[in-house]
Amino acid sequence: MSAAFRFDPVELPPACEALRVEVREFIAKELAAGLWVPNSDFGSHRSAAFSRRLGARGWIGMTWPKRCGGGERSMLERYVVTEELLAAGAPVGSHWIADRQSAPLLLRYGTEEQRLAFLPGIARGETFFCIGMSEPDSGSDLASIRTRAVRSRAATRSPAPRCGRAMRTSRISRSPSCAPRQTRRTAIATSAN
Secondary structure, three states: OOHHHOOOOOOOOHHHHHHHHHHHHHHHHHHHOOOOOOOOOOOOOEOHHHHHHHHHOOOOOOOOOHHHOOOOOOHHHHHHHHHHHHHHOOOEOOOHHHHHHHHHHHHHHOOHHHHHHHHHHHHOOOOOOOOOOOOOOOOOOOOOOOOOOOOOHHHHHOOOOOOOOOOOOOOHHHOOOOOOOOOOOOOOOOOOO
C-alpha cells in the first residue's frame, strides 16, 4: 500500500466515545425487545416509531440550532450516532431524507417561518420528507438526464401525450408521510422541422 493512502487512526474525544457506548446500549435494548430486525439496506429499512425514539433522545437534527429543535451538538457526535445506527442495520429510512437532505436546505435557504414549521417535527422524528426524480438512471444529482422526442400520431391529437416514463426515488410510494398520489407521467413531444 502506498504511503500516500495511509492514515493514522483518529481518536475521538471522550464525549464521542461515551456517546458511542450510549448508542450501542440503546441499540442492544431495541434488539432485545424485538422492536426491529437488522437490515443493511438503510434506504428501504424504515420505522416511524424508531425515528420517534431517536428524536426523543435528540439523535435527529443533532447539529441544528436549538430554536429549530436541534441539539447544537458537534458533527463528530452526529457521525458517531450515524455510524453506529448504520453498522447495526437500524431502520433509519423514515427520517433519513429529512434529516440529511431537506433540513440542511431549509436551514440554509428556508425562511424562518419554514424552519420553525418543519425542523422541530423532523428533529422529534415525526415529520418525514421524500425526494422524487423524474428521469430513470439519474441518481440524486440529475446529472445524467436524457431527453428525447418521438413523433407520433398521438402527439398530434393530444396536448400532453403519455410517451415518457417517470421514476420515483427515495421510496416515496412507500413512505408513510408521502402517501402515494396519482402520478401524471407525461412528456411533451416536439417535431423536428
